[in-house]
Amino acid sequence: MNKKAITNNETINISRRSFVEKSATAAAALTIAPGVLLNQVHAKPAGQPITDAKRWGILIDTAKCGNGCNDCVTACNEENGIVSHGRPLTDQQWIRKVKLKDKMTNHVVSLPMMCQHCESPPCVDVCPTGASFKRVDGIVLVDRHICIGCRYCMMACPYKARSFAHEEVEATVDYQPRGKGTVESCTMCVHRVDNDGTPACVEACSSNEHGAMVFGDLKNPQSEISRQLEKHGGKQIRADLGLNTGVRYRGI
Amino acid sequence: MKKIHLQPIEGKSAGYMGLIALLGAFVLGALGSTYYMEHNGHWVTGMNNQIVWGMPHVFAVFLIVAASGALNVASISSVFNKKIYKPLAPLSTLVALALLTGGLMILVLDLGRPDRLIVAMTYYNFKSIFAWNMILYNGFFVIVGIYAWFMLDRTMKQYSRYAGIAAFVWRLALTTGTGSIFGFLVARTGYDMAMMAPMFIIMSFSFGLAIFILVLLASYNWTERELGDVVLTRLRKLLGIFVMAVLYFVFVYHISNLYATEHHDFEAFMLLGANGGETYSNIFWFGQIIVGSLVPLALIYAPAVAKCRKTLALACLLVVFGGLAQMYTIIIGGQAYPLEMFPGMEVLESTFSDGVVSQYSATLPEVLLGLGGFALSLMVIAFGVKVLGFLPATLADSVADPHAKAE
Numbered sequence: 001m002n003k004k005a006i007t008n009n010e011t012i013n014i015s016r017r018s019f020v021e022k023s024a025t026a027a028a029a030l031t032i033a034p035g036v037l038l039n040q041v042h043a044k045p046a047g048q049p050i051t052d053a054k055r056w057g058i059l060i061d062t063a064k065c066g067n068g069c070n071d072c073v074t075a076c077n078e079e080n081g082i083v084s085h086g087r088p089l090t091d092q093q094w095i096r097k098v099k100l101k102d103k104m105t106n107h108v109v110s111l112p113m114m115c116q117h118c119e120s121p122p123c124v125d126v127c128p129t130g131a132s133f134k135r136v137d138g139i140v141l142v143d144r145h146i147c148i149g150c151r152y153c154m155m156a157c158p159y160k161a162r163s164f165a166h167e168e169v170e171a172t173v174d175y176q177p178r179g180k181g182t183v184e185s186c187t188m189c190v191h192r193v194d195n196d197g198t199p200a201c202v203e204a205c206s207s208n209e210h211g212a213m214v215f216g217d218l219k220n221p222q223s224e225i226s227r228q229l230e231k232h233g234g235k236q237i238r239a240d241l242g243l244n245t246g247v248r249y250r251g252i
Numbered sequence: 253m254k255k256i257h258l259q260p261i262e263g264k265s266a267g268y269m270g271l272i273a274l275l276g277a278f279v280l281g282a283l284g285s286t287y288y289m290e291h292n293g294h295w296v297t298g299m300n301n302q303i304v305w306g307m308p309h310v311f312a313v314f315l316i317v318a319a320s321g322a323l324n325v326a327s328i329s330s331v332f333n334k335k336i337y338k339p340l341a342p343l344s345t346l347v348a349l350a351l352l353t354g355g356l357m358i359l360v361l362d363l364g365r366p367d368r369l370i371v372a373m374t375y376y377n378f379k380s381i382f383a384w385n386m387i388l389y390n391g392f393f394v395i396v397g398i399y400a401w402f403m404l405d406r407t408m409k410q411y412s413r414y415a416g417i418a419a420f421v422w423r424l425a426l427t428t429g430t431g432s433i434f435g436f437l438v439a440r441t442g443y444d445m446a447m448m449a450p451m452f453i454i455m456s457f458s459f460g461l462a463i464f465i466l467v468l469l470a471s472y473n474w475t476e477r478e479l480g481d482v483v484l485t486r487l488r489k490l491l492g493i494f495v496m497a498v499l500y501f502v503f504v505y506h507i508s509n510l511y512a513t514e515h516h517d518f519e520a521f522m523l524l525g526a527n528g529g530e531t532y533s534n535i536f537w538f539g540q541i542i543v544g545s546l547v548p549l550a551l552i553y554a555p556a557v558a559k560c561r562k563t564l565a566l567a568c569l570l571v572v573f574g575g576l577a578q579m580y581t582i583i584i585g586g587q588a589y590p591l592e593m594f595p596g597m598e599v600l601e602s603t604f605s606d607g608v609v610s611q612y613s614a615t616l617p618e619v620l621l622g623l624g625g626f627a628l629s630l631m632v633i634a635f636g637v638k639v640l641g642f643l644p645a646t647l648a649d650s651v652a653d654p655h656a657k658a659e
Contacts, residue, residue: 085295087295088603089300089301089302089605090294090295090300090301091301092301093301093603093604096602096603096604096606097601097602097603098594098599098601098602098604098606099599099600099601099602100594100597100598100599100600101597101598101600102596102597102598103596103597103598104596108600113593113604113606122437122438122439124377124379125379125380126380126381126382126436126437127377127380127382128372128375128376128377128380128382128383128386129371129372129375129376129377129383130375130376130377131375146368146371146375147364147365147368148363148364148365148366148368148369148371148372149363149364149365149368150363150364150372150382151304151305151364152380152382152433154301154304155304155305155437155440155587156437156438156439157439158438158439158591158593159593160301160302160591160593160604160606162301163301164294164301164304164364165293165364166293166294166295166300166301167292167293167294167295168293180293180364181290181293181294181363181364181365182364182365183364237593237594238439238593241438241439252594252597
């Protein structure tokens with residue numbers, strides 16, 4: 001499970017190492033305090049695997065989510081190189097907007113749906129080869145190198161969060177290996193998260209006036225997401241299944 | 253009982269060659285379809301992100317289930333020691349292995365990455381029912397293969413009963429595994445039921461026996477060997493019981509669902525065609541229940557045609573048709589019904605078919621792949637009876653059971 005994560009880290013760490021070297025030279029020349037330098041690269045020291053000290057999550061406030069706003073979807077597609085072939089039934093969708101109406105109260109909400117990054121993911125349970133896996137920090141991924149394209153995970157996912165690459169994948173970004181005949185879904189922008197970044201959807205939502213999405217470490221009581229969850233609570237979709245999702249919602 | 257003489261068929265006639273050529277053409281059709289689907293990607297099929305398993309899976313699961321059931325005759329003879337079935341036991345193992353081969357061919361060729369079959373064989377997630385099934389399928393080949401060997405090899409015959417018991421237990425496990433693929437999908441209303449496993453076992457009895465009888469009738473008819481009424485009457489009645497047993501399980505499945513209010517919408521969809529479920533309710537009532545179960549039962553039990561072999565063959569064909577219809581309603585219907593994600597809410601807008609019935613229509617390549625799997629199974633049987641003595645030279649009543657009276 002950690003093999004791929006470590007492989008990713010190694011790639012990241014090579015560039016990080018050269019970055020550190022260059023920064024160190026500059027730092028020495030400019031006699032900047034070492035603490036500043038450390039602060040810049042504190043994501044993870046070289047070669048260190050991901051640990052379960054963190055659990056990443058996203059809190060979505062449906063009251064703030066813009067009805068008709070599609071910025072999170074657009075940002076996700078751009079970030080991960082997802083291109084529409086003009087065939088909505090077979091195109092990949094890692095995140096989608098859903099508009100709902102409460103049948104009794106007629107209250108309308110709009111929210112983004114994506115992989116809920118369950119603590120007990122059914123997709124991981126059913127995957128025959130172990131291609132579907134959960135990192136110790138809670139991010140659920142598909143190892144597209146050993147996915148055989150059986151689609152059992154798509155049958156098992158309660159959120160329809162996964163898409164099958166029904167045709168040739170053209171615009172592939174180097175940090176996101178994808179290919180025809182395999183299953184894919186939201187990675188919580190793991191390539192950003194591992195570099196102390198924020199998922200593209202959350203970033204896009206923050207940069208417009210909505211700010212409906214909060215990303216952070218659910219295990220850190222001081223993080224913004226934990227504080228908001230403690231104050232306002234946050235619901236899981238299909239909480240009855242007991243999957244303990246990493247993505248939580250307010251206002252549903 | 254007289255000594256049974258097992259004899260390979262000659263397999264040189266024009267009819268035999270023609271049969272192999274015809275089946276070969278279907279297998280080539282399946283391979284061509286696979287190339288087309290894999291080259292272009294699955295968007296050229298009727299499958300999509302909502303209906304992820306389509307017609308190939310209907311055929312594949314049917315054949316895999318039937319494979320286990322085709323072993324019935326051998327099991328009854330070895331495990332339950334019914335002598336009348338003994339001469340047919342080797343053929344029963346051959347049909348079982350052949351059907352599994354055809355079913356697996358379809359399943360593998362429909363994968364997004366069939367070229368990664370070796371990955372499926374070398375990476376195992378032991379929590380996955382699919383992974384268990386891979387072990388169960390491979391084990392089935394080994395155990396049933398050994399069982400067939402012990403029955404056909406005089407020096408090993410004394411152990412065949414033990415191999416038969418092992419095969420019996422294994423085939424029950426295999427169909428439990430196949431049923432559980434669906435039974436443990438907790439999120440989907442149509443599947444989340446442990447009863448799927450025993451229901452698949454009883455379905456296997458019915459589908460497998462129907463195909464076995466068809467193979468028996470065809471091979472004895474085409475090779476002009478004698479096939480008495482004693483054996484056929486037994487098999488006919490057994491099939492009738494199995495068809496009724498499947499009906500019983502289907503009844504219990506729906507009645508259990510109907511007990512829970514939360515499943516009423518699903519049952520209305522499946523049984524009454526409500527909310528866009530017309531296709532599935534039609535296939536259920538006309539395909540599975542009437543044509544696939546009630547008509548065969550009438551043909552099996554009608555006294556006027558009790559010994560008519562054409563009627564029996566028709567009944568078996570209809571059971572096969574009904575089985576495919578049942579698989580269609582389970583596999584496609586179960587996926588078409590909207591996933592209940594937001595209870596109490598109505599989906600106003602979604603780009604991913606949330607809250608709506610998913611549409612599916614099978615394309616020609618999918619059907620050809622499925623038929624190719626059937627053809628491969630029949631080809632394996634045709635080769636098998638030629639190279640080894642799976643078929644008794646005669647199954648005349650005097651040989652099969654001299655003390656029994658054909659009813």
